[in-house]
Amino acid sequence: MEPGVSIETSSMIRVAVLPIGEVPPTLLRDYFSMLLRYQTILLSAISSFYTEHQKSPFAHQPWDSGSLRFKFILGGAPPSPWEDFQSNRKILAIIGICHCPSSPDLDTVVSQFSAACKGFSSALVERCFAFCPGDSQLEDGSRKGGNLMLFPPADRDTQELHLQTMMQDIAASLLMKFEKWVLQAESTGTILKTPLDSQSSLSSEEVIKAKKRRLGRAQKTIGDYCLLAGSPVDANAHYTTALELSRLTGDFFWLAGALEG
Secondary structure: OOOOOOHHHHHEEEEEEEEOOOOOHHHHHHHHHHHHHHOEEEHHHOOOOOOOOOOOOOOOOOOOOOEEEEEEEEOOOOOOOOOOOOHHHOEEEEEEEEEHHHOOOHHHHHHHHHHHHOOOOOOOEEEEEEEOOOHHHHHHHHHHOOOEEEEOOOOHHHHHHHHHHHHHHHHHHHHHHHHHHHHHHHHHOOOOOOOOOOOOOOOHHHHHHHHHHHHHHHHHHHHHHHHHOOOHHHHHHHHHHHHHHHHHHOOHHHHHHHHHO
16 A cells, blocks of 8 residues: 555545746745645535536535545656556646746747646646746737646735636536546446456457456446545445446456445
């Protein structure tokens, strides 16, 4: 088990926080400490950023009392071979931190951020927060749009309010991505493996067994995404289904995972 892992970590969304360009260490620590204030975002606070594109698979989403929880990892973390088995191990969002006075060329910042994001293939949402832009950078950045978010010079309270708004936007974007993933998994299925599965070519018998196990594994993983989406009641329903399917197919490792969930 990883250090610092507990039952609660199953519901925490991992976010890689990456310095982009030159960021003085003291400022990087300061910006990171500001982010840590927003490890919990209430679902009730993201409604203005959230759009239901189709009926949500999270039927029991507690909009009045629920929340999305974040685990910010400075510098990110290498991918784990167990990401399919425990979805909370994935880096699901990336936040770049840029200090504009130290990185005057925003085109370079955008390119560096794009390159950094390629190291995290599991990320669903990417944003680059650019602090203290000058007037020319403000004008230039407003034209670029996209994932570059400018934080004009301001007092601490204003910066934190701006950051809170950006985190609410990220939370809503992630929730919509989770919905899309679950709907796709329910309709088309998904292939999920762990290091315990055979890495060699499968015999015809093993292929049949893998297909049978696919549904149970998908249900367990959907349960994981329900937890990450702040909907434990939905998660419990999918874990229960995963238990039944995994027991029927003798997929005991994933059975244990569903029990743990």
